[in-house]
Amino acid sequence: MSLVKLYDTTLRDGTQSEDISFLMEDKIRIALKLDECGIHYIEGGWPGSNPKDVAFFKDIKKEKLSQAKIAAFGSTRRAKITPDKDQNIKTLVQAEPDVITIFGKTWDFHVREALRISLEENLELIQDSLEYLKARAPEVVYDAEHFFDGYKANPDYAIKTLKAAEAANVDCIVLCDTNGGTMPFEFADIINNVQKHIKTPLGIHTHNDGECAVANTIIAVSRGIVHVQGTINGFGERCGNANLCSIIPALRLKMKKECINDEQLKRLRELSRTVYELANLSPNKHQAYVGNSAFAHKGGVHVSAIQRHPETYEHIRPELVGNSTRVLISDLSGRSNILAKAEEFNINLDSKDPVTLEILDNIKDMEHRGYQFEGAEASFEILMKRALGSYRKFFSVLGFRVIDEKRHEDERTISEATIMVKVGGKVEHTAAEGNGPVNALDNAIRKALEKFYPKLKEVKLLDYKVRVLPAGQGTASAIRVLIESGDKEARWGTVGVSDNIIDASYQALIDSIEYKLHREEEATRK
Numbered sequence: 001m002s003l004v005k006l007y008d009t010t011l012r013d014g015t016q017s018e019d020i021s022f023l024m025e026d027k028i029r030i031a032l033k034l035d036e037c038g039i040h041y042i043e044g045g046w047p048g049s050n051p052k053d054v055a056f057f058k059d060i061k062k063e064k065l066s067q068a069k070i071a072a073f074g075s076t077r078r079a080k081i082t083p084d085k086d087q088n089i090k091t092l093v094q095a096e097p098d099v100i101t102i103f104g105k106t107w108d109f110h111v112r113e114a115l116r117i118s119l120e121e122n123l124e125l126i127q128d129s130l131e132y133l134k135a136r137a138p139e140v141v142y143d144a145e146h147f148f149d150g151y152k153a154n155p156d157y158a159i160k161t162l163k164a165a166e167a168a169n170v171d172c173i174v175l176c177d178t179n180g181g182t183m184p185f186e187f188a189d190i191i192n193n194v195q196k197h198i199k200t201p202l203g204i205h206t207h208n209d210g211e212c213a214v215a216n217t218i219i220a221v222s223r224g225i226v227h228v229q230g231t232i233n234g235f236g237e238r239c240g241n242a243n244l245c246s247i248i249p250a251l252r253l254k255m256k257k258e259c260i261n262d263e264q265l266k267r268l269r270e271l272s273r274t275v276y277e278l279a280n281l282s283p284n285k286h287q288a289y290v291g292n293s294a295f296a297h298k299g300g301v302h303v304s305a306i307q308r309h310p311e312t313y314e315h316i317r318p319e320l321v322g323n324s325t326r327v328l329i330s331d332l333s334g335r336s337n338i339l340a341k342a343e344e345f346n347i348n349l350d351s352k353d354p355v356t357l358e359i360l361d362n363i364k365d366m367e368h369r370g371y372q373f374e375g376a377e378a379s380f381e382i383l384m385k386r387a388l389g390s391y392r393k394f395f396s397v398l399g400f401r402v403i404d405e406k407r408h409e410d411e412r413t414i415s416e417a418t419i420m421v422k423v424g425g426k427v428e429h430t431a432a433e434g435n436g437p438v439n440a441l442d443n444a445i446r447k448a449l450e451k452f453y454p455k456l457k458e459v460k461l462l463d464y465k466v467r468v469l470p471a472g473q474g475t476a477s478a479i480r481v482l483i484e485s486g487d488k489e490a491r492w493g494t495v496g497v498s499d500n501i502i503d504a505s506y507q508a509l510i511d512s513i514e515y516k517l518h519r520e521e522e523a524t525r526k
């Protein structure tokens, strides 16, 4: 197996993405996680840019990394000065990283328009900046910015810029598709031509503006590139960088390249989610390999086949990247989906049992009326238990009332709910206020039931989504409410549908409470 070195730039190019900014502490946590996962190089930032990045290079030295090298990023020197007088270059050296990476201009158009210097002067500043750094840093990487666009516009000049870097004896020359518009069919020929002129190890850095960053990186590796730059979850300037969460499994599992080991690969999903969490972003469900939906099967035909052999609809075993197979319930389900879910919920159900078809028909009918069980598996489990007669009724709601009152135009609206529940032979009548009618109802239900079932105190309402469904023929619009609840151990989703938002919310709230009580009862039985 030949080795491909992974160079992560989440902490530098990743932070050039709109909406992403990490605290210094987050940057350290991400660096440690990348190191644990076997990433060879971690580009921590641009010390010449801001004090946070200067602090990162200071603080990361206090941490014990198992194997990763820390790289600091910057640019070639400014025109008309020598490297020792260039502030950016000086801060790079002062940061004392394991590796210094600088970018320089390859595209004649950029040299003329962005730097506004002569083509010859650009070659000088590439070479003398790199020579200066090479004498002062253990390892130096050169990022040839806009290499592919530059090569297409003026191949001779583009190669001359690489030769200037090679003359400085750099450790790696990275071909960058900075504007992210190069197509996969252009990649192989360009790389083959570069290899005729350049003997220094080559790397690749691609952007995703044409949605081809991962594909282009894979092609580059197939042409012999040995250093791959990218970011976790593809974060990066504009449409992002090449996504290491897709590239790494492709290198390991499909191209049989050495990069990270099997145990580290199993932590890829965890790495992806940690980075989302610290970026304060919701994970992309549909992300290849590591997303929640990456191995989620919805169509009945698919579920039937994966139960016979997972490879029928899965391109890799999800466990290899720390993910898992999921089966979804919807109106596209067949009996196989119902049976798979029954197994997941530890419910005995036979495919020949008429109740299986009954549940399936019920689901299809309810989805037609606006229910959605994909995000409401707890409601589905309750529905299944009801159909099988294993459902225990812990309480009955004898009635409730919700009042919204505004006593004065300058005062906020007050919401109050009263509820009457019956548990065993006892009737409880309770009132509660809330931020709005649904919250008041939720508070009143729990207040009434917590006396009988103290464990309900653990339940928190985590998410509440309302969707207005289009009106049917001659009917008012229906409202679908999806609720996500959770306790210390789990999160679960429930659904309610009605033409009345309070009633739809009530159904979802009751399912959530019943689900918790069933779970607690099962836990005590074990």
Ligand SMILES: CC(=O)SCCNC(=O)CCNC(=O)[C@H](O)C(C)(C)COP(=O)(O)OP(=O)(O)OC[C@H]1O[C@@H](n2cnc3c(N)ncnc32)[C@H](O)[C@@H]1OP(=O)(O)O
Binding pocket: 013, 016, 046, 048, 049, 050, 075, 076, 077, 078, 079, 103, 104, 105, 114, 115, 145, 178, 237
């Ligand atoms: C392809 C990439 O992703 S490269 C990385 C891009 N990332 C960033 O820009 C984030 C960090 N950047 C910063 O904090 C700031 O831009 C700084 C500190 C680097 C520079 O700030 P300023 O000195 O105020 O310059 P400003 O950002 O307005 O313009 C960029 C300057 O860099 C120069 N420059 C751009 N590329 C290079 C290069 N390869 N070599 C030398 N100088 C360069 C530009 O000519 C311009 O200088 P000028 O205004 O003197 O002509």
Ligand SMILES: CC(=O)C(=O)O
Binding pocket: 013, 103, 143, 144, 145, 146, 176, 177, 178, 179, 205, 207
């Ligand atoms: C160096 C870099 O980030 C780029 O060319 O996109």
